[in-house]
Amino acid sequence: MSGVRVLVGTRKGAFVLTSDEGRTRWDVAGPHFAGWEIYHVKGSPLDPSRLFASQSGGWFGQLIQRSDDGGASWSPVGNEFSYDGEAGTHQWYDGTPHPWEFTRVWHLEPSVHDPDTVYAGVEDAALFRSTDGAHSWQELAGLRRHGSGPSWQPGAGGMCLHTIVQDPSTADRLFVAISAAGVFRTDDGGGSWRPMNRGLRSEGIPDPDADVGHCVHRIALHPARPDVLFMQKHWDVMRSDDAGESWHEISGNLPTDFGFPIEVHPHDPDTVYVVPITSDAHHFPPDGKLRVYRSRVGGLEWEPLTRGLPQQDCYVNVLRDAMAVDSLDRCGVYFGTTGGQVYVSADEGDSWAPIVRDLPAVLSVEVQTLP
Amino acid sequence: MIRVALPAHLRVLAGVGGEVELQVTGPVTQRAVLDALEARYPALRGTLRDQRTGQRRAFVRFFGCEQDLSHEPPDAVLPGPITAGAEPLRIVGAMAGG
Numbered sequence: 001m002s003g004v005r006v007l008v009g010t011r012k013g014a015f016v017l018t019s020d021e022g023r024t025r026w027d028v029a030g031p032h033f034a035g036w037e038i039y040h041v042k043g044s045p046l047d048p049s050r051l052f053a054s055q056s057g058g059w060f061g062q063l064i065q066r067s068d069d070g071g072a073s074w075s076p077v078g079n080e081f082s083y084d085g086e087a088g089t090h091q092w093y094d095g096t097p098h099p100w101e102f103t104r105v106w107h108l109e110p111s112v113h114d115p116d117t118v119y120a121g122v123e124d125a126a127l128f129r130s131t132d133g134a135h136s137w138q139e140l141a142g143l144r145r146h147g148s149g150p151s152w153q154p155g156a157g158g159m160c161l162h163t164i165v166q167d168p169s170t171a172d173r174l175f176v177a178i179s180a181a182g183v184f185r186t187d188d189g190g191g192s193w194r195p196m197n198r199g200l201r202s203e204g205i206p207d208p209d210a211d212v213g214h215c216v217h218r219i220a221l222h223p224a225r226p227d228v229l230f231m232q233k234h235w236d237v238m239r240s241d242d243a244g245e246s247w248h249e250i251s252g253n254l255p256t257d258f259g260f261p262i263e264v265h266p267h268d269p270d271t272v273y274v275v276p277i278t279s280d281a282h283h284f285p286p287d288g289k290l291r292v293y294r295s296r297v298g299g300l301e302w303e304p305l306t307r308g309l310p311q312q313d314c315y316v317n318v319l320r321d322a323m324a325v326d327s328l329d330r331c332g333v334y335f336g337t338t339g340g341q342v343y344v345s346a347d348e349g350d351s352w353a354p355i356v357r358d359l360p361a362v363l364s365v366e367v368q369t370l371p
Numbered sequence: 372m373i374r375v376a377l378p379a380h381l382r383v384l385a386g387v388g389g390e391v392e393l394q395v396t397g398p399v400t401q402r403a404v405l406d407a408l409e410a411r412y413p414a415l416r417g418t419l420r421d422q423r424t425g426q427r428r429a430f431v432r433f434f435g436c437e438q439d440l441s442h443e444p445p446d447a448v449l450p451g452p453i454t455a456g457a458e459p460l461r462i463v464g465a466m467a468g469g
Contacts, residue, residue: 059464060418
């Protein structure tokens with residue numbers, strides 16, 4: 001019987017939530033790595049028993065944990081993230097040069113092509129790759145060195161590489177997103193990179209055609225249509241129909257186009273989910289109402305999804321890595337909040353229920369669809 | 372044997388319940404003790420000091436014999452009671468938060 005395994009990273013540990021395909025009765029396991037910040041947990045699409053977790057803390061730094069039994073047991077693996085050669089400088093908040101310093105791993109992306117390959121997006125922004133199942137890491141330094149690196153600046157959350165998107169049809173093509181630099185693409189497996197930010201407009205950047213300096217919060221694609229990308233930017237929901245070469249706005253009738261996550265329906269490339277957040281000054285839903293918005297037509301026209309979600313006095317946030325979709329026939333949609341709730345919809349977003357209500361602040365949510 | 376007291380998070384990571392005892396060859400210095408600790412418990416690599424530079428992590432402190440040894444040179448010999456195994460080298464996560 002098929003089922004789902006939801007991998008939740010929080011400020012104080014990781015949790016594994018499992019259910020059968022009904023997605024109404026849940027088993028909650030955890031906390032794993034209690035007391036540590038777990039920025040991300042993700043499973044290999046090629047070997048679902050193999051999970052990777054980013055475990056970090058201000059005292060004792062960065063660890064990477066690996067499980068080979070679906071999260072029942074874990075072992076620390078490689079945690080040395082050394083920038084390739086001279087790290088150089090990027091811009092600091094005041095515009096002065098600041099040395100690149102490793103802080104943490106924000107995002108782990110197991111390869112869709114090779115079970116031993118994993119990518120790690122880190123702060124200060126860089127992309128690392130392991131080809132031995134996370135035992136050792138090498139920087140794909142062409143990203144930092146492609147030219148604009150010295151002008152990258154951190155966002156309020158730090159200068160992080162937080163999104164890694166693979167093109168399942170082309171092993172050598174990857175997209176990454178960096179706050180607050182923008183989107184970059186490689187077509188040669190990570191050797192060389194280009195900024196892919198044409199069409200983005202960001203308040204405060206005097207040059208409307210600036211290659212970098214854009215606070216991209218998240219990008220997503222559907223594997224069957226990998227040239228179509230969706231983006232939640234700091235402000236604006238955007239779409240590209242040419243693999244990131246150009247972008248146009250699809251915010252349409254959203255109540256606000258600020259937000260963090262964006263996801264695409266697993267069976268319908270034109271169905272997209274976002275969670276509008278009031279503003280960069282107010283990181284909570286408009287009017288105290290927690291609403292997911294769904295477009296069935298690839299953007300511009302959005303409908304609020306509210307059934308089962310709090311519609312008054314709700315002032316949580318939903319972070320960029322904290323939304324996921326499963327691939328059951330009637331797809332499930334999941335998201336976690338900074339208030340510690342993880343919600344599930346087993347009917348494509350039409351209705352919602354909390355799986356858990358009182359976890360630590362949720363940093364990330366991933367889901368595995370199990371046979 | 373050299374005794375080392377680890378903070379709670381690192382005891383979990385190393386899979387130990389209490390103090391650890393280490394065999395250290397040569398002069399018993401901060402560096403030699405940490406080398407022996409990391410060799411025996413590889414999961415601790417990178418949690419106390421930078422793996423490339425060897426520099427102590429900012430919020431990690433070393434205490435022993437009622438002294439703060441955090442700023443002592445890493446190759447200085449530790450106080451006699453620690454080298455004799457009478458007192459543990461205490462590794463502490465600095466107090467932080469409110």
